[in-house]
Amino acid sequence: MKTPRTLFLAAAVTAATLGGCVISDDDPSDSTLTVANESSYWLEELHLAHVNDPSWGPDLISGALAPGEEIVIYDIACGRYDVLVVDETGVECELANLDLCFDDDLWVIDDLTLDICAFGF
Numbered sequence: 001m002k003t004p005r006t007l008f009l010a011a012a013v014t015a016a017t018l019g020g021c022v023i024s025d026d027d028p029s030d031s032t033l034t035v036a037n038e039s040s041y042w043l044e045e046l047h048l049a050h051v052n053d054p055s056w057g058p059d060l061i062s063g064a065l066a067p068g069e070e071i072v073i074y075d076i077a078c079g080r081y082d083v084l085v086v087d088e089t090g091v092e093c094e095l096a097n098l099d100l101c102f103d104d105d106l107w108v109i110d111d112l113t114l115d116i117c118a119f120g121f
Contacts, residue, residue: 045086093117
């Protein structure tokens with residue numbers, strides 16, 4: 001017959017072993033942003049900056065993003081951001097004040113989005 005102390009030790013070892021099996025190296029505060037180009041234009045630039053930062057970060061597109069392609073930006077630190085894309089004709093389109101805290105987001109760029117940015121509909 002097992003004593004209560006033996007049962008306690010067995011339970012503690014089991015709990016420690018099972019608890020050690022759940023390992024996650026993902027930082028839950030990091031987010032991703034997927035930009036999907038569903039327009040008929042090539043996207044030449046993609047920039048990210050903290051809200052109210054007067055300067056944009058580096059261009060995150062290596063080359064250009066063709067129609068039908070998407071890009072995923074990983075490991076974005078928790079915060080609020082502005083996102084800027086520039087298409088092949090030079091139209092700048094900004095998504096302002098995007099909350100990327102504990103969440104992933106998707107921004108779909110289509111022809112209507114670019115028209116609104118270009119002409120202010």
